[in-house]
Amino acid sequence: MKFQFGLRRQFLATTLGLALASSFSLSVSASEFSDSYSAYQAAVSDKNYTDALKHAEQAYQLGKSLYPKGSIDIGNLAMNMGSVLEINGKKAEAFKAYTEALTIYQANFDDDAVELIDPLLGAADTATKPKLAREYFNDAIDIAEDTDNQMLLANTLMAAFDNLSHTPVYNRTIQKYAIRAFDIYEEELPEDALVRVKATYTVGMIRKSKKQNSQAIELLNKVVDQFSVLDYSHPYELASHAQLVELYERKGQSDKSTQHCIAIGSMRPWLDSQEQVPLFRLPPEYPISAARAGREGMVQISFIIDESGFVTEPKIVMSEGGSGFEKESLRAIKRWRFAPKFVDGKAVATPSKVQLDYTLAKS
Template identity: 55%
Template sequence: MIGKNSYISAVILCGLLTLSPPITASPFSEAYSAYQAAIEQQDSAAAVKYAEQAYLLGKSYFEANSIDVAHLELNWATALQDNNENTLAYDHFNSVIATYRQRFGKDAIELIDPLIGAADTVELSKETKQLFEQAIDIAEDANKPLLLAEVQMLAFNKLASTAYYTRDVRDYAIDALEIYQTELPEDAVARLKATFYVGMVKAAESKTSLAIEYLEEVVKQFAVLDYSHPYKLAAHARLIELYEKKGDSDSSTQHCIAIGSMKPWSETQNQAPLFRLAPRYPISYARDGKEGWTQMSFTVDEQGFVKDPVVIASEGGKLFTKESLKAIKRWRYAPKFVDGQPVAAEATVQLEYSLSP
């Protein structure tokens, strides 16, 4: 598959890599060339237009039921997916699946691309998981470890934050990481991404020490690469939270400083909270049913630390003010950037104290 959503194209030679008969000057070849140019230019709307033309013309250009026509349909489905036309894309991915099963067999490796395409474009449901499971089973039977790991990570990323997240889905990331640890060097981006996700899984499971171990590895490897990556920032941010929960403020501080020294993802990036500690509700106030709020202003310095918090207004009692100031001093931010450099910036926040659920 030639589109940008070609998941496993290095392994599966889908697309029009082996067209027969050879292409000569024709309306079909012109449409297909225009499709390739649209892909190269990342023009998703044009890719849909010319992929459709190539598919429709190809149905006359090639023999009836030709596998080349199925390849053309796969290209069109992928272009539709890239252009967020998921309903139509899903229909064509299913059509390709049926043709490939008939031509290559029900467990053929060629099925992986259209299965993943269908899983990515179908409305999220049990079918989504079933399609990924079929792709994973095929990759496993093919005895191609890296292919299996890639499909497992695609499934994990699609299902991790959904109602279809199960222990099996969790294990996809863990199993993929084990493969990457055997097959890829420590600084391979695919391995680092899997390490990051496993670290986040362990953090969600309150396995703090393991989470720290994995996320520190992500930070360590990205630190020696010649570019920054969003996972590096996210790993630093989660490590701040994990170390703060352990009461290890010194380690948390190091990651705060590291964030302050990173390149921003936007030249005008505003400060963003990374760790927010909820204030303690005064026991005496809770017993008396007191509620209230405290509004504060403060400076977020170049390294993301809260400096000089000042109470602007409050309601409910002095203890709310006291607990608010105590909590805000432990908050951590990614700093504001101006012209690519971290700068101190003012911020305000209001902390609410409510006994209502």
């Protein structure tokens, strides 16, 4: 039996053979183990991971009395326990279970055996130190590289990227994990495969971070195109529209960003009680004369967000600190872009207000 955890890998809930009667301890019956393991499988099937953990731990303890020390059966039970420990947020205990499984697997399989990938990924995902996680991921990638299974390699690379991209060890090498995975997905999967679309978004954001804006725009538009055929909004579609607004505005192509402002407005409800967050925000410059004088300020501006998400009719409501702050605030806010409000399926002009605070860093 297999069940999936997250988007990274599958854990094996292996059906353990009960025909090893000669190795059974007299203190535990085969039926006790079988009942516990069956309960674990049923809990996993029902996605009841609290019960799954309880029964996985029971099956593991009973299995240690039934099967020879260091046998692959014990390794499988440790893997099952590690997976549900991880799902239940018990990372330290999960890491211990995964590394035990890894030790057993290493003793039972060759160094480059594909069976080692799952415990390596489990240990990497639950390791508390990013450098240690990177070592486990690199070992898993090395094994996947030696197989003919390109999808296995791509999934392993993406698992490493997903985990390490938010850690201090994130660098260009880890960026290349996602790019390589994306290249494989393009070869192996249809355009509308969700894993490929998500990888397209990821690589689009990498290109954006490297200021490769034309490539980022091309990739993020592909994400939008794939999700546009769905009858529901997906977070990746919304995020791609928002990123495209910023990218086009920074290139001075407001006409192209407009369609994405409108798309977001049609996807996201406008709450009159909340402050509308700009999709693109050009920060005002601090007036030089005020900065030299050590003067701070504040400007409140009312304006209209039109049907295309442009700021129109900006007016000063209140200000402090002098006319320089007002001038800079008006200059900046005219470049801001918003998602327009939709009423009965149509974009409508809507009033809004914002306050810009000018403060100097304290030395």
